[in-house]
Amino acid sequence: MNAPGSSILGPPLGEPVEVAPEGTTWDRVRKDLTSYGTALIYARLQNLQPKLPKGDDLRKLLGRDWSRYLDLAHPDVRNRYAASRVLLKYAAGAVLRGDPDGLELAYVPTGRPYLRGCDQIDISLSHTEDLILVGLTTRGLIGVDAERTDRQMYGSGLGRHVCTPYELVTLAALPEEQRNASLVRLWTLKEAYSKAIGQGMQFRFTEFGFGPDGKPVRVQRPDGTTGSGDEWAFRTFVLDSGYCVSAAVYDAGFGTVLDTDITTMLDQDCVEAINTALDAEPG
Numbered sequence: 001m002n003a004p005g006s007s008i009l010g011p012p013l014g015e016p017v018e019v020a021p022e023g024t025t026w027d028r029v030r031k032d033l034t035s036y037g038t039a040l041i042y043a044r045l046q047n048l049q050p051k052l053p054k055g056d057d058l059r060k061l062l063g064r065d066w067s068r069y070l071d072l073a074h075p076d077v078r079n080r081y082a083a084s085r086v087l088l089k090y091a092a093g094a095v096l097r098g099d100p101d102g103l104e105l106a107y108v109p110t111g112r113p114y115l116r117g118c119d120q121i122d123i124s125l126s127h128t129e130d131l132i133l134v135g136l137t138t139r140g141l142i143g144v145d146a147e148r149t150d151r152q153m154y155g156s157g158l159g160r161h162v163c164t165p166y167e168l169v170t171l172a173a174l175p176e177e178q179r180n181a182s183l184v185r186l187w188t189l190k191e192a193y194s195k196a197i198g199q200g201m202q203f204r205f206t207e208f209g210f211g212p213d214g215k216p217v218r219v220q221r222p223d224g225t226t227g228s229g230d231e232w233a234f235r236t237f238v239l240d241s242g243y244c245v246s247a248a249v250y251d252a253g254f255g256t257v258l259d260t261d262i263t264t265m266l267d268q269d270c271v272e273a274i275n276t277a278l279d280a281e282p283g
Contacts, residue, residue: 009216010233011139011251016040019091020047026094029136033095037139038249041091042146042239045130048083061086063104084127084134088113091134092123112198124195131243140252143196145188149244153187154180162187164209166224174212181244185236186210188246193219193234196248210234 014032019025019041032039052058059066065085072078085105092115093100104116113123124135124144135144153159159168167186171179190205197203208227209220213236219228233249 009218009230011038011249012036013038013233013235013247013249014040016042016133016237016239016245019043019087020051029091030095033136033138037251038135038137038142038247039091039095040144040237040245040247041087041134041136042245043083043087043132044241045080045083045127045132048087048132049079052079052082052086058082061089061101065105080127080132084125084132087132088123088125088134091136092118092121095136096121108198110198110202112195124192126191126195128243131239131241133245135247135249137249139249139254141196141248141250143192143194143248144246145191145195146243146245147184147188149181149184149238149242151184152180153183159183160206162190162205164206164220164222164224166220166222167209170212170224182213184244185213185246188244189217189234189236189248192246192248196250 012035014036017025017028017032017040019029020043029039029041053061058069062069062082062085065081069078069082069085072081086100088105089100089103092098092103096103096118103118105113106116107113113125115121115123120138122137122140122142124142126133126145128146129148131146133144133146135142154171159171163171163183163186171182171186174182186209187205189210190208193208194203194205207222209222209224210217211220211224217234217236218226219232221227231251231253233251234246236244236246238244
């Protein structure tokens with residue numbers, strides 16, 4: 001599948017970096033964000049779990065996500081939810097050089113997450129089985145998604161619900177042994193793009209598509225004609241652990257941001273509003 005150095009469009013993007021809450025790999029993440037304007041980060045749930053805080057410490061780190069966490073009945077779903085938010089906050093804290101506990105994760109009405117007060121950095125996350133994936137960008141918008149490459153999708157009837165007519169024809173023309181992996185790739189690309197534009201599953205997957213692997217990737221209309229330009233970058237990576245990871249990055253034209261310190265990333269209007277509120281409090 002697509003890899004850095006292949007014939008691609010849009011802004012450059014480095015390979016996903018495996019991290020731990022504590023470790024030197026965060027230096028690589030900060031370097032990617034400075035060099036590319038984007039960083040992809042992943043961790044295994046089995047490696048994150050021993051590092052997850054407990055009780056009040058977890059509640060403090062999750063912040064407003066604590067009530068969502070409590071609403072999840074299944075322990076495995078709870079663990080993945082907590083781990084994904086914890087990894088996201090550690091990642092943002094590392095690149096912003098700030099305290100993860102002090103970062104507040106909020107959501108737009110469609111459910112898209114963002115870091116309150118840090119509008120110069122966009123975020124996205126995905127988790128499946130034991131993989132937690134986080135995307136960060138200072139270029140504009142980002143969406144990420146991950147799925148196991150061996151998840152059985154093709155032949156189950158799912159294709160006609162998530163593919164455009166052009167994609168169905170393209171998949172059918174592939175050797176049989178390649179069809180399922182190709183459908184998984186398309187699924188993760190569509191999820192990533194939908195997350196980037198803030199639509200999630202509200203945008204019908206049969207209404208937009210992507211071309212075959214190995215060629216420059218653009219959004220396509222149902223008939224296979226081009227629907228986006230080089231302001232978008234789409235990449236798909238296959239991890240050694242057997243996961244297909246896709247990212248969609250929209251370049252708003254601001255270029256890369258060299259300084260990602262939280263003191264310069266905070267939205268100035270937000271800072272002024274907070275300072276005004278604090279000054280107005282009775283002493």
